[in-house]
Amino acid sequence: MLSINKINAYYGKLKVLHDLNLSVQQGERIGIFGHNGAGKTSLLKCCVGELETQSGQIDWAGQRVVAHAVHLNTRMGIGFVPQGNNVFKDLSVKQNLHIAGLMHDPGFVTEIYQVFPILRDRQNQMAGTLSGGQQQMLGLGMAMMRKPHLLLLDEPTTGLAPIIVKDVLNAVRRISDEQGMTLMMVEQNVQATLAYVDRAIVLKSGRIIFDDTSLRLRQEESLWHLF
Numbered sequence: 117m118l119s120i121n122k123i124n125a126y127y128g129k130l131k132v133l134h135d136l137n138l139s140v141q142q143g144e145r146i147g148i149f150g151h152n153g154a155g156k157t158s159l160l161k162c163c164v165g166e167l168e169t170q171s172g173q174i175d176w177a178g179q180r181v182v183a184h185a186v187h188l189n190t191r192m193g194i195g196f197v198p199q200g201n202n203v204f205k206d207l208s209v210k211q212n213l214h215i216a217g218l219m220h221d222p223g224f225v226t227e228i229y230q231v232f233p234i235l236r237d238r239q240n241q242m243a244g245t246l247s248g249g250q251q252q253m254l255g256l257g258m259a260m261m262r263k264p265h266l267l268l269l270d271e272p273t274t275g276l277a278p279i280i281v282k283d284v285l286n287a288v289r290r291i292s293d294e295q296g297m298t299l300m301m302v303e304q305n306v307q308a309t310l311a312y313v314d315r316a317i318v319l320k321s322g323r324i325i326f327d328d329t330s331l332r333l334r335q336e337e338s339l340w341h342l343f
């Protein structure tokens with residue numbers, strides 16, 4: 117279980133998260149939505165220890181997330197895929213996936229190729245010469261090769277063609293299901309994402325103003341202006 121307990125976070129003097137509480141059960145899939153600047157990325161960064169919390173705590177599976185120790189938090193099974201630039205551009209697709217899977221099961225690459233067939237087709241191409249969307253799929257594939265127990269995704273479908281968006285969300289859902297992953301996914305494609313998550317959270321100015329089932333958010337038209 118992920119337990120976020122009254123956290124406050126700042127960039128310098130700018131307070132971006134205010135007394136934020138959140139509990140996420142193992143295997144739960146959560147969509148995080150909200151305006152630009154609402155604090156969505158900051159929340160993910162706190163969960164992996166990239167952004168320090170000034171007060172409050174975050175625990176994953178009973179262990180404390182340590183600020184500025186992303187490598188340690190990663191070893192607890194927390195995976196973070198930031199927006200863009202997640203691949204080694206001078207290595208081939210195959211090499212990128214292989215490196216990502218070294219600590220776990222390099223054979224899992226066949227699963228990744230199944231969900232992203234384009235990566236199989238381009239396995240010998242330098243990652244830096246893939247299109248933006250293809251690099252995004254590779255970054256996602258690499259994260260999954262690490263078999264995280266808690267996967268934090270920051271806008272995984274941004275920049276992807278609309279017909280690919282569903283494929284990627286389907287792939288994320290399928291692999292998270294198979295692996296029993298807990299998923300927190302920030303998304304701008306709210307309507308598309310709601311079909312793939314169980315629970316929806318809306319952030320406004322660093323505070324959670326909605327936390328309920330994705331179905332409820334779909335029905336709550338009065339809230340749609342918030343994202």
Ligand SMILES: Nc1ncnc2c1ncn2[C@@H]1O[C@H](COP(=O)(O)OP(=O)(O)OP(=O)(O)O)[C@@H](O)[C@H]1O
Nearest residue numbers: 127128130132150151152153154155156157158159
């Ligand atoms: N490195 C930084 N230094 C200073 N301020 C920052 C930094 N990163 C983010 N901020 C500020 O913190 C606030 C929250 O930013 P954050 O990136 O968490 O928002 P977001 O909800 O992810 O927005 P978006 O939808 O645009 O990605 C914003 O006001 C932003 O300007």
Ligand SMILES: [Mg+2]
Nearest residue numbers: 156157158270
């Ligand atoms: Mg963001």
